[in-house]
Amino acid sequence: MRTNEVVARTGLSKDTLRYYEKLGLISPNRDHYARLYNEKDLERLQHIQQLKHLAYSLNEIQQLVAFDESFETIEDIQTMPLKDRQEIESLLAIKIAETQDKIGRL
Numbered sequence: 001m002r003t004n005e006v007v008a009r010t011g012l013s014k015d016t017l018r019y020y021e022k023l024g025l026i027s028p029n030r031d032h033y034a035r036l037y038n039e040k041d042l043e044r045l046q047h048i049q050q051l052k053h054l055a056y057s058l059n060e061i062q063q064l065v066a067f068d069e070s071f072e073t074i075e076d077i078q079t080m081p082l083k084d085r086q087e088i089e090s091l092l093a094i095k096i097a098e099t100q101d102k103i104g105r106l
Contacts, residue, residue, distance in 0.1 A: 006037045010045050020048065023058060025065055054099055060091060 003014055017035070020026050026044055028035040044065070051061050067088050071077045077085065 001037050001042070003035050003037070006042065006045070009042065010049065012045065012049075017045075020045070023062060025058075025062065054095060055102075056095060060095075063088070063091060 001009075003017060006012070006017060007014060017026070021028065021035070025048060026037070026041050028037045028041055030036065048061055048065075051064065056064070067084075071080060
């Protein structure tokens with residue numbers, strides 16, 4: 001699907017899509033000058049939007065996206081370096097605590 005369709009389906013601006021591409025969060029295919037997005041890109045964009053609603057920074061989202069791309073199975077995660085696993089677990093634990101606190105305040 002082309003950029004205009006992705007904009008319509010996600011509510012994101014073209015500038016936001018380009019910025020996410022520049023950050024490496026998505027990588028659409030190219031047809032000359034047009035960007036062509038697939039369902040995986042759309043799912044990734046929806047996931048990014050959810051994480052942003054949970055107050056994850058773009059830097060944190062980049063870490064999670066890199067983690068997601070590197071490790072597809074539980075076996076992959078179990079064999080990753082302990083330091084990397086602890087970093088991801090720490091990031092998620094902090095966000096869970098922040099989210100629980102936010103829920104409590106609401």
